Amino acid sequence: MIDSLFLILSLFALLGAIGMISLENTMHSALSFVVSIMSIAGLYALLNASFLFMVQIIVYAGAIIVLILFMIMFLNIRQEHAPKEPNKFPTMLVVAIVLIPVNYLIFEAFSKMPHIEDFSVKIDGFGDIKMLGVELFNRWLLPFEAISILLLVALIGSVVLARKKERE
Amino acid sequence: MIEASFMSYIALALVLFSLGIIGLISRKNIFIIYMSLELMLNAINLMLVTLSKYFGSMDGQIIAMMVIAIAASEAVIFLSLIVAMYRLKKSVNIDDFDTLKQKGTL
Numbered sequence: 001m002i003d004s005l006f007l008i009l010s011l012f013a014l015l016g017a018i019g020m021i022s023l024e025n026t027m028h029s030a031l032s033f034v035v036s037i038m039s040i041a042g043l044y045a046l047l048n049a050s051f052l053f054m055v056q057i058i059v060y061a062g063a064i065i066v067l068i069l070f071m072i073m074f075l076n077i078r079q080e081h082a083p084k085e086p087n088k089f090p091t092m093l094v095v096a097i098v099l100i101p102v103n104y105l106i107f108e109a110f111s112k113m114p115h116i117e118d119f120s121v122k123i124d125g126f127g128d129i130k131m132l133g134v135e136l137f138n139r140w141l142l143p144f145e146a147i148s149i150l151l152l153v154a155l156i157g158s159v160v161l162a163r164k165k166e167r168e
Numbered sequence: 169m170i171e172a173s174f175m176s177y178i179a180l181a182l183v184l185f186s187l188g189i190i191g192l193i194s195r196k197n198i199f200i201i202y203m204s205l206e207l208m209l210n211a212i213n214l215m216l217v218t219l220s221k222y223f224g225s226m227d228g229q230i231i232a233m234m235v236i237a238i239a240a241s242e243a244v245i246f247l248s249l250i251v252a253m254y255r256l257k258k259s260v261n262i263d264d265f266d267t268l269k270q271k272g273t274l
Contacts, residue, residue: 006176006177010176010180013180013184014180014183014184014187017184017187017188017191017207018187020187020191020200020203020204020207021187021188021190021191021194021195021200021204026197026199026200026260029197029199029200029203030199030203033203033206033207036184036207036210037210040184040210040213040214043177043180043214043217044214044217047177047217047218047220047221048221049217049220049221049229049232051229052213052217052229052232052233052236055233055236056213056236059236059239059240060206060210060236060239063240063243064206064239064240064243067243067244067247068199068202068203068243068247071199071247071250071251072199074251075250075251075254075260077199077260081259081260082197082260083196083197083259083260083261083262083263084196085194085195085196085197088194088195089194091193091194092190092194095189095190095193095194096186096190099186099189099190103182103183103186106182107175107178107179107182110175110178111175113174113222116174116222119173119174119221119222122224123224126221126224126226127220127221127226127229131226132226132229132230132233135226135227135230136230136233140230143234144234147234147237147238150237150238150241151237151240151241153241154240154241154242154244154245155244157244157245157248158244158245158247158248161245161248161249161251161252162248162251162252
């Protein structure tokens with residue numbers, strides 16, 4: 001059951017990602033990315049990360065993708081305004097060939113890790129909101145505060161960048 | 169039959185990350201470059217969550233949540249920069265965004 005779910009979700013994640021980088025229309029590309037994001041959310045659920053599953057759907061599919069789609073519609077990017085990319089697929093092929101040895105190296109490094117028989121957690125309530133919150137507010141308190149300052153900086157920065165210049 | 173083991177998740181994350189790099193290098197549309205960046209962040213998140221399950225510790229999931237927060241703030245800054253550049257150049261082609269190379273138009 002888990003295996004077939006993993007296969008379906010990973011297939012959709014890969015298809016969404018391939019569609020995202022290869023489709024011509026920006027809008028189709030963004031909608032294809034939604035498929036990929038939702039499949040990755042499902043994979044989080046398979047990995048016992050129930051809170052991250054929700055966060056992925058709310059933050060990525062709910063906020064970031066909607067913001068991208070809104071921006072594409074707001075700037076009114078049509079097919080004829082999109083940049084011409086005549087040698088897109090040859091470049092992709094070259095980059096893919098270059099990346100194969102790198103991926104092989106990382107994969108080999110991971111396969112040297114000690115093998116565990118059943119890939120399942122024994123801890124009760126692993127990955128739910130309570131356990132994550134307890135960890136976050138005890139051992140990870142300082143990074144959490146730094147992240148909140150980062151979000152504030154991003155808020156102010158976006159307002160500064162996107163407003164119109166008053167003078168000139 | 170492929171089983172949902174540790175290595176299959178790692179392989180999936182590696183392939184997704186590579187697809188992100190491929191999109192980042194080969195496309196010229198700034199939106200698709202941005203989505204490729206997001207795909208790479210997602211692949212790294214998937215790897216972190218997998219390692220979190222492998223080691224039975226919550227640290228990977230907490231780092232993944234911080235990566236999501238950073239991705240959200242990155243989205244805000246990136247999209248407002250796209251709007252600012254679009255106002256200036258009326259284009260989403262990254263080849264037009266070379267104002268730092270020439271004498272200032274900004």
